[in-house]
Amino acid sequence: MDNSRTAILLGKENMLKLSKARVAIVGAGGVGGNLAVMLIRAGIENLTIFDFDRIESSNINRQAQAFMDTVGQDKVEVLKEILFKINPNAQINAVTAKITGANIEDFDWNFDLVVDAIDIVSDKVELICYCKEKNIKIVSAMGAGNRFKNPVFIVEDIYKTHDDGLAKIVRKKLKERNIKHHDVVYCPIKPEKIEGTIGSVSYFPMASACMLASYVINFIIEEERDEGN
Numbered sequence: 001m002d003n004s005r006t007a008i009l010l011g012k013e014n015m016l017k018l019s020k021a022r023v024a025i026v027g028a029g030g031v032g033g034n035l036a037v038m039l040i041r042a043g044i045e046n047l048t049i050f051d052f053d054r055i056e057s058s059n060i061n062r063q064a065q066a067f068m069d070t071v072g073q074d075k076v077e078v079l080k081e082i083l084f085k086i087n088p089n090a091q092i093n094a095v096t097a098k099i100t101g102a103n104i105e106d107f108d109w110n111f112d113l114v115v116d117a118i119d120i121v122s123d124k125v126e127l128i129c130y131c132k133e134k135n136i137k138i139v140s141a142m143g144a145g146n147r148f149k150n151p152v153f154i155v156e157d158i159y160k161t162h163d164d165g166l167a168k169i170v171r172k173k174l175k176e177r178n179i180k181h182h183d184v185v186y187c188p189i190k191p192e193k194i195e196g197t198i199g200s201v202s203y204f205p206m207a208s209a210c211m212l213a214s215y216v217i218n219f220i221i222e223e224e225r226d227e228g229n
Helices: 004-010 012-020 032-042 075-086 121-131 165-176 205-219
Strands: 024-027 045-052 092-097 114-115 138-141 154-157 184-187
Touching: 004 012, 012 138, 012 205, 024 032, 032 045, 032 075, 032 205, 045 075, 045 121, 075 092, 114 121, 114 205, 121 138, 121 165, 154 205
Parallel strands: 024 045, 024 114, 045 092, 114 138, 138 184
Antiparallel strands: 154 184
């Protein structure tokens, strides 16, 4: 893969750090799938992606691996094929599995950083708590649905978030589990009031993925890291 333009900006030493880093993305939907593409394009060469779901036609409006001819296929397997088209030499592990509190210890979590892009609250909380317990660096994506105005995403401690229904629920459960701090990427813009199925537009999950990609890349290339997770 030609990383010459990125290397101009980041330098050879940082490109080497990116190539050696081990990153996991849990959840390959609108946020996680687009994030995977950005990380591979940025120079990450060792990526593990977890998701249990298959592509549906309603995913086409926002998910990197969703096309008319991929509907019905495993999200992680299709995404893996796309990532290999970007960098055929990357080490990409596609895991078709739903990560829960019951099976989380069945998997290898030897990663420099885990990105939580899960949309099921119970599984999200279990992954966060497990990583905190094992001192594994983790960052979480919060809600990107029911919004369409100019996207604004920031990195924040979950206890300082507002106007995000997912963050509110996760924040409460993490407090119950005595988690004192957790980095999240969230949108401080109030969502639209929509009943039933959550609405989405192409650019909002991608904007969240952009901020997460920046978080991951900058965490890896920084010489001094915050080990407090």
